[in-house]
Amino acid sequence: MIDRKDKKLSISRQCAMLDVNRSSLYYVPKPISDQDLELMRLIDEQYMKTPTFGSRSMRNFLRRLGYKINRKRVQRLMRLMGLEAIYPKPNTSRPHPQHKVYPYLLKNMTIDRANQVWTTDITYVPMARGFMYLVAVMDWHSRKVLSFRLSNTLDADFCVEALNDALDLYGPPQIFNTDQGAQFTSTEFTDTLKAAGVTISMDGRGRATDNIFIERLWWTVKYHYLYLHTFDNGSQLHSGLCHWFEYYNSQRSHQGLDDMTPDEVYFGLPHPFAQAA
Numbered sequence: 001m002i003d004r005k006d007k008k009l010s011i012s013r014q015c016a017m018l019d020v021n022r023s024s025l026y027y028v029p030k031p032i033s034d035q036d037l038e039l040m041r042l043i044d045e046q047y048m049k050t051p052t053f054g055s056r057s058m059r060n061f062l063r064r065l066g067y068k069i070n071r072k073r074v075q076r077l078m079r080l081m082g083l084e085a086i087y088p089k090p091n092t093s094r095p096h097p098q099h100k101v102y103p104y105l106l107k108n109m110t111i112d113r114a115n116q117v118w119t120t121d122i123t124y125v126p127m128a129r130g131f132m133y134l135v136a137v138m139d140w141h142s143r144k145v146l147s148f149r150l151s152n153t154l155d156a157d158f159c160v161e162a163l164n165d166a167l168d169l170y171g172p173p174q175i176f177n178t179d180q181g182a183q184f185t186s187t188e189f190t191d192t193l194k195a196a197g198v199t200i201s202m203d204g205r206g207r208a209t210d211n212i213f214i215e216r217l218w219w220t221v222k223y224h225y226l227y228l229h230t231f232d233n234g235s236q237l238h239s240g241l242c243h244w245f246e247y248y249n250s251q252r253s254h255q256g257l258d259d260m261t262p263d264e265v266y267f268g269l270p271h272p273f274a275q276a277a
Helices: 011-018 034-049 055-064 071-081 157-170 187-195 208-224 234-250 262-266 272-276
Strands: 117-126 131-139 145-151 175-178 199-202
Touching: 034 055, 034 071, 034 117, 034 208, 055 071, 117 157, 117 208, 131 157, 131 208, 131 234, 145 157, 145 234, 157 187, 187 199, 208 234, 234 262
Parallel strands: 117 175, 175 199
Antiparallel strands: 117 131, 131 145
């Protein structure tokens, strides 16, 4: 897919044309033990089921499976995965101290149209050897995945790239809601939203319900796709997710959307069952 010997097109230009993040192209498996990778896979799967598990509960879960592991090691692995327990907790996890935090604007708001509110989040993705991070931008009303990017680091760059992809394809939303992670409070991310005239909203710390729809997306993509397949490199993972998100948007109906697909709701198409009747 990428020709490293092409003298006319740089690797950066080829990545841009193919919509591939350079960090995924240059992905090299992390120098991490096979056992740690197995533990991280188990932690990820359990976290999808019980996001309230902190390091102590996760340690107990792993010990019941027969792993001799202490809490300090679990804490290290969960930090590497970008995971923390979801429950109200005072001042235990803060955004970057130099980044501005914006108020949460969606309380009691009726969200009933496409491009009224977008949201985003990052999740850990296990691979055959190593792992990557996945960020997606979603339309809140329709659940449509507007863009996604992969990276082997938690820098803000790939989040900004995903945001720009969505803005280029669909234009700006009225409100963009995120959590208070350093990637989304970063100047690069918030300045991109401000330049597009978008109002910024941020979840309250430890509030699992503020970003519920994209949390459900992570559960769905992992249990219906990622956990069922093996990916040897970032290019394979990117290609597979392109196909899966296309299926998710255009073919997978949602009970919460009156059995319509995200594309049907986003583009305001008539209900398919009404047409059949």
